[in-house]
Amino acid sequence: MIIDSRPGAALSHCRTRGLQTPDPLSQLLARRDWLMADGATGTNLFNMGLTPNEAPELWNSRHPDRVRRLYRDAVDSGADLFLTNTFGGNASRLGLRKAADQVRDLNRAGAALAREVADAAGRKVIVAGNIGPTGEIMAPVGSLSHARAVEMFHEQADALKEGGADVLWVETIGCDREFRAAAEAARLADMPWCGMMSFDTAGRTIMGVTSAQLSALVERLPNPPVAYGANCGVGAADLLRTVRDFVASGNERPIIAKGNAGVPRLEGGHLHYDGTPAIMADYACLARDSGVRIIGGCCGTTPAHLRAMREALESRAPGPRPSLEEIAERLGGFSSLGDGF
Template sequence: MTDILSRLLGARPWLLADGATGTNLYNMGLQPGDAPDLWCETHPERVRELHRQMIAAGADLILTNSFGANASRLRLSGAGTRVAAINHAAARLAREAVVESDRDVIVAGSIGPTGEIMAPVGRLTEAEATRLFTEQAEALKDGGVDILWIETVSAVEEMRAAAKAAQTTGLPWCGMMSFEPGGRSIMGVSPPQLATLVERLPYPPVAYGANCGTGPAELLLAMSGFSAAGSERPLIAKPNAGVPRFQDGGLIYDGTPEVMAEFAVLARDMGVRIIGGCCGTTPEHLAAMRGALEQRQPGARPTREVISSRISGAMAGS
């Protein structure tokens, strides 16, 4: 049976992924330093409400509130033995919001990096990373997610470990790295290198790409590296809504809804199939992105110069 992501990609030119989880939960009362994942048990109604808002804004795909719900990260909050329970709850809350919506919305099980540095630079081995990811992936599968969503990874070894975890579950998956200004991850991986890695994996993702980073313009420039590598696998672009700054005691991102709407159109015109937002992206941003994608006609593939000028123009005009 074809998975729901592949089915929707086969039927639609683009899909809209959701916005931020953690930064939106902070706006709903999460305190700095607290683990967002724990809210799946302590404040389930607020997590479910965020999913509802993202779906109402037009999301075709929502991420579970489980980005840091692996044993290594949860151990920092004293919850290292609660991987199964927290991931089950995360999947259930997202599924409940989808059922209420009565729409075809994909529930993607969010799996972020382990929080440890991979060997030989650090001490985390690929085998241990695989174990951590598999434990979380199996819990998300048991909780009812449609696909696994591996995001914000920076090392080749960590992406390979995540792919092995997905293969163990048998679920389809998507994989994303985060790229710094200059076009490489913090562990030195370039977009063409990720594209090559993806095609060589024994259990490749349905789609792959980039998330987080320093804003929409930088992420779009990284996306051009995937296209240059010649891969025909569907691409994902999910940038932060600009750069954060402190204001009124909290973090504010400088990418307005108008900026993210411009990003969404540029991404679509580059051939990106799954478009969304990461840190700082609110339901308001997402609604503007959906509106732009539906109302503005496809254009020519943008050059680097066009990307820079149109994002800068949107920022200046907002």
């Protein structure tokens, strides 16, 4: 089924979870031309004192007030949608910290804290239950079976649902098989979901998937995502070049862009991103004018970036679809000569 991305169309097309009414994200998309998502989780938690050897998800139980602050900062900066602090909350990744037995508790807690903040916002704000990659390589290249991947994603999805997430937010996926496993887990959890891949190798994911292949994949799934797109990668310019390919696919499904705040550089043992709030404001408007419906930031994106993005989206009139030359000029150029080859 093809979902029309025009405002209002989601109400007539979406029947996620077998209900007679659309899910909360589709409802909001039906009323708005664009939505703003949040910024970085890791960057902002590091700024609050998270250390490199800590799993961010453990803060959901150890430092709930700091996690609430992360969420509130996003809402106060204008986000219509924010992610739970659960990106690495699957059994494989938490197992590296000897916390695999805490998957349900940590994901449920992360979503419950988010639900609390969203409900107190005074406006409609979507809680997106964040699910990142397992950290393992899928068979036949690696040893992770489809069944085990589905099992891990499903455990996480159920806990996020219990905690009050409105939608599952699957991101930074590099493998089409892992994307399929996450989609199956969302179906088993009876939850609407969004899916993103990270295109960081000349327009391909780490496992070689192109933007065109992702656009085709989402339409073949038995439970396609509410929206799909790209996050992270090597910079905002490259991400928008990938977005142009999604638009060109013609599938009309709402598109997500969640680009990094520039390119990182190592200074004094810490990563710093060169994307200023002004640059991210340009990125947000270029994304909107490219046809993106959900616009946010990834690594390096702070509340200051989000405030600039929101102000620009609200104050600058929509323009024509930007060319690659305009994107490169305003955002600092591309990291490779081509996208997907």
